[in-house]
Amino acid sequence: MPEISSYAVVERGAELADDVRIGPFSFIGPKVHLGAGCVIDNNVSITGRTTLAAKNHVFPMTVVGAPPPDSTGQGQCVIAQANDIREHVTIYAGVERPTRIGSDNLIMIGCQIGPGATIGSHGIFANCTHVGPCAHVEDYVRTSAFPVVDSGVRVGAYTFVAGYTGIDQDAPPYAMVQGLPFRVRGVNTNNLHRCGFGEDDISALKRAFRELYNGSGARPNPAALERLRINPNLNPHVRRLVEAIRSAKPAKGGGDG
Amino acid sequence: MGKVTVLREIAPTARIAPDAKIGPYCVVGPHVTIGPRTTLVRRVFVTGHTSIGSGNLIREGCVLGTVPQDLKYAGHPTALIIGHRNYFGRDVTAHIGTELGGYVTHIGNENVFMDGCHIAHDCYVDDRAHLGFNVMLAGHIRIHTGVVIEDLVGVHHFVTIGRHARVGPRTPVRRDVPPYTNFASEDYGWSPPAVRGVHEEGIRSARLSGEEERDLRQALADLFDDESALQTKIEQMVNMGVEGEVAALCEFCQRSLRGTFGRHRETYRGKPPPEAAQFPLTEQWLDPRRRFP
Numbered sequence: 001m002p003e004i005s006s007y008a009v010v011e012r013g014a015e016l017a018d019d020v021r022i023g024p025f026s027f028i029g030p031k032v033h034l035g036a037g038c039v040i041d042n043n044v045s046i047t048g049r050t051t052l053a054a055k056n057h058v059f060p061m062t063v064v065g066a067p068p069p070d071s072t073g074q075g076q077c078v079i080a081q082a083n084d085i086r087e088h089v090t091i092y093a094g095v096e097r098p099t100r101i102g103s104d105n106l107i108m109i110g111c112q113i114g115p116g117a118t119i120g121s122h123g124i125f126a127n128c129t130h131v132g133p134c135a136h137v138e139d140y141v142r143t144s145a146f147p148v149v150d151s152g153v154r155v156g157a158y159t160f161v162a163g164y165t166g167i168d169q170d171a172p173p174y175a176m177v178q179g180l181p182f183r184v185r186g187v188n189t190n191n192l193h194r195c196g197f198g199e200d201d202i203s204a205l206k207r208a209f210r211e212l213y214n215g216s217g218a219r220p221n222p223a224a225l226e227r228l229r230i231n232p233n234l235n236p237h238v239r240r241l242v243e244a245i246r247s248a249k250p251a252k253g254g255g256d257g
Numbered sequence: 258m259g260k261v262t263v264l265r266e267i268a269p270t271a272r273i274a275p276d277a278k279i280g281p282y283c284v285v286g287p288h289v290t291i292g293p294r295t296t297l298v299r300r301v302f303v304t305g306h307t308s309i310g311s312g313n314l315i316r317e318g319c320v321l322g323t324v325p326q327d328l329k330y331a332g333h334p335t336a337l338i339i340g341h342r343n344y345f346g347r348d349v350t351a352h353i354g355t356e357l358g359g360y361v362t363h364i365g366n367e368n369v370f371m372d373g374c375h376i377a378h379d380c381y382v383d384d385r386a387h388l389g390f391n392v393m394l395a396g397h398i399r400i401h402t403g404v405v406i407e408d409l410v411g412v413h414h415f416v417t418i419g420r421h422a423r424v425g426p427r428t429p430v431r432r433d434v435p436p437y438t439n440f441a442s443e444d445y446g447w448s449p450p451a452v453r454g455v456h457e458e459g460i461r462s463a464r465l466s467g468e469e470e471r472d473l474r475q476a477l478a479d480l481f482d483d484e485s486a487l488q489t490k491i492e493q494m495v496n497m498g499v500e501g502e503v504a505a506l507c508e509f510c511q512r513s514l515r516g517t518f519g520r521h522r523e524t525y526r527g528k529p530p531p532e533a534a535q536f537p538l539t540e541q542w543l544d545p546r547r548r549f550p
Contacts, residue, residue, distance in 0.1 A: 007266060024266045025282050025300075042266075042284045042302055060284075060302045060320050061348070087320045087350050088373075108326050109350050109375050110391070127375055127393045127411075145393045145411040163411050163429050 005042070017054070029065070031074070035081065048074050048093035053081040053103070062086070065093040068115035068133070075099070075115055083107065092117075092133075102139065114151065126163075138173065140195055142188075156244050158195065160188040170248035172220075173241055174205050181251075183217035184209070197237075204235035212245070220245050274311070286322070288334070292341070305353040306334055306538075310341040310366070318348040325352045325378030327396060333360075336538055340366035340384075351376040358397050358525075359533025365402075377414075381532045389426070397522055399532070401436065403462055415522040419509050421459030425450075432519030435510055437463070437477060437502075452481040469501055476503045480510065488514055 002016045007024035010016070015033040022028065023042035032046045035054040040046065044058050048065035058064060062085055065077040075093025080103035085091070087109050093099055094116030101113070102121030110128040113119065117131045120139035125131075129143045132151035141155055144163035149155060156173025166180040174192065176185045187206050208228060212220040228234060228242045265279060268287035278296040279285065285297075286304035292311035297303070301315050305322030315321070322337045324330060335354040338361060349370045354361045358379030365384040373391040376382065380394050383402040388394075392406050395414035400406075404418050407426035418424065418434045425441025428450045434440040435452065437459050442450035455477050460470060476499070480490055491507050491514075499507055509521075517523035522530065 005266070007264060024284055025264075043282065043300055059323060061300075061318050086326060087323065088318070088348050106326065106328070110348075110373065128391065145395075146409065164427070 023060070032065070048077055049098075050077040050079070050093060052079045055082040056085065057083070058085045059087045059089075062089045062091075064089075064091045065099075066090055068092045068095060071095045071115075077101075080121070086111075089113075094134075097134070120157065129161075135167075140191060142191060152249075154244075154248070156241075158188055158191050160191060169251040170244070172248070173244050174237065175209070181218075184213045185217060201235060201237050204238050205241065208235075208238045208241060289322070306336040307339070307353070308336065309339045310343075312342040313339065313345065314343075315345040316347045316349075316372075319345050320350045321345075322351065322353050325355050325396070327355050327378055329357060330355045330378070335360045335362075335378075336536070337362045337364075338536060339364045340368075342366055343368045343370070345370050346372035346374070346390075348372055349374045349376075352378045354379045355396070357527050357529075359529030359536075360538050361533055361536045363532070363536060371408075379530075381530075397525065397530070399522060399530075403459060405456070405459065413520070415516075415520045415526065417509075417513070417521055419506075421456060421463050423456040423459060425453075433509070433513035433516070433521055435481070435513070436506055437473060438481060452484065454481075463502075465502060473502045473506070476506055480506075 002020040004010060004022045005024040008022045008026045010028040011030035013030035014028045017034060017036040019036055020034045020038045022040045025042050026040050026044040029047040031049045033051040035052055037055040038052050039057045041060045043060045044062050046064045050065035056079060067075055073095045075095045076098035077091060077093040078098050079101045082103050083105045085107045089107050089111045091113040092115040097116045099115055099117055101119040104121055105123045107125045108127045111125050112130045114131055114133035116134040118136045120137060122140045124142045126143050127145045130148045131137060132149055134152045135149045136154040138157035140158045143161040146163055147161045147165040149167040153167055154170045155167055156171055158174045159171055160176045162178035165178050165182050168181045171177050174187055176188045178185050187209050189202055192202050211224040263281045265281055265283045267285040270287040271285045272290045274293035276293050277291045280297055280299040282300040283297045284302045288306045289303045290308040292309055294311050295309055295313040297315050299317045302320045303322055307322035333356045337351055337353045352362060355378045362378055362380050364382045367384055368382055368386045370388045371390045374388045375393045377394055377396040379397045382400040385402055386400050386404045388406045389408035391409050393411045395412055397415045398412055399417045401420040403421040405423040409427045410424050412430040416430055416433055419436030421437050422434045423439045424430055428442045437456055438452045439454045439456045440450060441453050491510055495507050512521040513519050
C-alpha cells in the first residue's frame with residue numbers, strides 16, 4: 001500500500017505504485033501516474049497528465065505539471081526516473097507537446113521548466129535556472145545560478161552554463177558559456193574528465209574550440225567550421241560539435257549575439 | 258468567533274515552546290526545536306535536526322532543514338541552528354550541513370532574509386545581515402555581521418563577505434568581499450564585479466570613533482581606489498603599523514589573497530572550518546531517538 005498522509009489529497013483516478021510516499025497537504029491530480037519508490041514531500045502539487053517514473057523525489061512546495069499560464073487545456077509532463085526535484089520548483093506541463101525530463105537530474109531550488117521543454121539526463125540545474133518553453137537541454141548539462149534558457153533554443157550536451165547567462169540561441173555541446181548574450185568561454189574540461197572522456201578526446205575538442213572561437217566567442221569562425229567539416233578523420237566528439245553548430249538555428253533577437 | 262481546528266502536522270517528538278505559534282498547513286519534523294515567541298505563519302516546513310531560537314518570524318512557504326543539494330552528502334544527520342529574532346520572508350530555504358563541511362549550518366540573530374532567499378549547507382551567517390529578494394548563497398559561505406546583500410545576488414561557494422559590506426543587486430560574487438566596501442558589477446555584468454567605493458551605511462552602523470573611521474576610510478581609499486598591487490600595498494601598510502578595524506581589513510584581504518581564486522575559505526575545502534568548533538554536535542545530540550522531558 002502507498003504510504004499517504006491523512007492530510008494529502010489524492011484524486012480518484014491517480015495511479016500510484018505500491019511503495020509511493022506522499023506527505024501531508026500534497027495534491028495528486030486525477031491523471032497522475034507515480035512510479036515505484038517515488039517520494040512526494042509535503043505541500044507538493046502534481047497536476048495535469050503527469051507521469052513520474054520510479055524513484056523520483058519531489059521536495060516540498062514544488063509544482064509539477066502546472067498548466068502553462070496562456071492555456072486552458074490540460075498539459076502533459078513525462079518525467080523519467082531518479083530525479084531530485086527540489087523545493088519551490090515549477091515544472092509546467094506542455095499542451096502541444098509534453099514536457100519531458102530524463103533521468104538522474106538534480107533540479108535545484110526555484111528552477112522553472114517551461115511547457116514543452118525537453119531536458120536530458122544527468123543534468124544539474126542550480127538554483128533559479130529558467131528553462132523556457134519548448135527549449136531543449138541535452139544530457140550532462142550543468143548550470144550555475146540564475147541562467148535563462150530562451151524558448152525553443154538548444155543547449156548542447158556536457159555544456160556548463162555560468163551564472164546569470166542568457167542562452168538566446170543554440171549553445172554548442174562540450175562548451176562553457178557565459179554572458180548575456182552568451183559567449184563561448186572554452187571547453188568544459190572538468191565535466192568531460194568527470195564523465196570519463198579520454199585525454200585525446202579532450203585535447204581534440206580544445207583544438208577545435210580554439211580554431212572555431214578564437215575571437216570573441218560570439219559565433220564560430222565559418223572558415224574553421226568548413227575546414228573541420230570536410231576533414232574525413234575527425235574525432236567523433238568534434239564531429240558532433242561541428243554538426244551541432246551547423247544545425248544551430250540563427251538567433252531570434254537580431255542582437256549582436 | 259468559533260474556534261477553528263488548525264490543520265497541521267507536528268511530530269510528537271518535536272520540542273516546541275508553549276508560546277511558539279504554529280499556523281495552519283505547517284509540518285514540523287521529529288528532531289526540531291522551536292523556541293518561545295517564534296511564529297511559523299502558514300505552510301512552513303521544518304525538518305532535520307533544526308533548532309530555531311526565540312522571536313523568529315517565519316513566513317509562508319519557508320522550508321528549513323531539508324537535505325543539502327550536495328552530491329557528496331551521505332545522509333548523516335547534521336544540523337541547522339537558527340538564533341533569535343530573525344525574519345524569514347516567503348519561500349526562504351535553508352539546508353542542514355554536510356559531513357565534510359563541519360556538520361552545521363548556522364544563522365545568527367536579527368537577520369532579515371527577504372522572499373526567496375536560499376541559505377545552503379554549511380553557511381555561517383552572523384548577526385544583523387540583510388539579504389534582499391532571491392539571494393542565493395551557495396555552500397560553505399561566511400557572512401559577517403551587518404552585511405547588506407541586495408536583490409538577485411548569487412554568491413559562489415566558499416566566499417566570505419566581510420563586516421558591514423554591501424553587495425549590489427544582481428552581482429555574481431565569486432571572491433571574498435572586504436569589510437566596509439561596496440561590491441558591485443556594472444553594465445549587466447560585462448565588467449567584472451569589483452569593489453566600488455565604501456559602504457557608507459555600513460560605516461555608520463558600525464559606530465566607529467572619529468579617529469578610527471578616518472583611518473579606515475583612508476585605508477579603504479588607499480587599497481581599493483586602484484586595486485592593482487594590493488598585496489604590496491597591504492604589506493606596506495602592515496609594516497607601517499596598523500590597529501583596530503584597519504588591521505582587521507588588512508588581515509582579511511591578505512587571507513583572501515592567499516586563498517584559491519581570492520576565496521580564503523577554499524582552504525577549508527573538505528574539512529570543517531574553525532567556526533564549526535563553536536557548535537560541537539555530540540552523538541547524543543544527533544541521536545534519532547532523542548527525547549525531551
